[in-house]
Amino acid sequence: KQEVTQIPAALSVPEGENLVLNCSFTDSAIYNLQWFRQDPGKGLTSLLLIQSSQREQTSGRLNASLDKSSGRSTLYIAASQPGDSATYLCAGTKGGSNYKLTFGKGTLLTVNP
Amino acid sequence: KAGVTQTPRYLIKTRGQQVTLSCSPISGHRSVSWYQQTPGQGLQFLFEYFSETQRNKGNFPGRFSGRQFSNSRSEMNVSTLELGDSALYLCASSLIGGMTETQYFGPGTRLLVL
Numbered sequence: 001k002q003e004v005t006q007i008p009a010a011l012s013v014p015e016g017e018n019l020v021l022n023c024s025f026t027d028s029a030i031y032n033l034q035w036f037r038q039d040p041g042k043g044l045t046s047l048l049l050i051q052s053s054q055r056e057q058t059s060g061r062l063n064a065s066l067d068k069s070s071g072r073s074t075l076y077i078a079a080s081q082p083g084d085s086a087t088y089l090c091a092g093t094k095g096g097s098n099y100k101l102t103f104g105k106g107t108l109l110t111v112n113p
Numbered sequence: 114k115a116g117v118t119q120t121p122r123y124l125i126k127t128r129g130q131q132v133t134l135s136c137s138p139i140s141g142h143r144s145v146s147w148y149q150q151t152p153g154q155g156l157q158f159l160f161e162y163f164s165e166t167q168r169n170k171g172n173f174p175g176r177f178s179g180r181q182f183s184n185s186r187s188e189m190n191v192s193t194l195e196l197g198d199s200a201l202y203l204c205a206s207s208l209i210g211g212m213t214e215t216q217y218f219g220p221g222t223r224l225l226v227l
Contacts, residue, residue, distance in 0.1 A: 099144050
């Protein structure tokens with residue numbers, strides 16, 4: 001059974017700091033890895049999708065990497081801003097579909113002005 | 114293009130009642146997935162529909178069911194509600210649920226069972 005773990009559960013940093021969020025998964029057969037952001041009481045917003053054949057994806061100040069051999073993914077946020085405060089979730093999929101996501105519990109990020 | 118919409122946004126029910134939640138996917142999207150989010154279990158996959166057919170189902174009891182209409186709108190139904198069904202129910206849509214596609218989530222329906 002696929003399990004996804006995110007460490008730390010919560011993180012508080014001062015504005016401007018670069019930070020890394022970690023995600024580990026137990027099944028190396030994972031195909032895709034996605035990172036989402038969830039604001040309080042809201043739905044999820046997709047940030048980055050890394051396909052099995054890729055090692056990393058970048059979007060603006062965000063960079064996500066995927067290392068299937070070690071079962072780990074990281075989300076790097078550069079020059080953090082208060083608006084980045086949210087819960088960040090990683091989710092993996094297996095096989096040829098991308099609709100059945102297995103989620104981690106998330107990391108609650110607080111960026112202090 | 115309008116995003117995924119879910120109705121109602123908030124719902125209060127009592128134990129034993131049943132509830133129906135609705136999800137309208139992004140126009141052109143034919144795959145709709147449902148997830149339950151609770152503080153203890155996090156986000157868990159309920160089921161996915163594509164072209165009016167359930168393609169996959171998570172590990173939830175038969176009280177949880179769903180369907181999809183020809184316009185791709187989807188409903189999920191929970192019968193005989195239990196206190197533990199209190200959760201945020203999220204739906205997500207994509208074109209066909211393919212392996213390179215991003216899932217687009219709606220704002221969710223928050224269900225409180227008293």
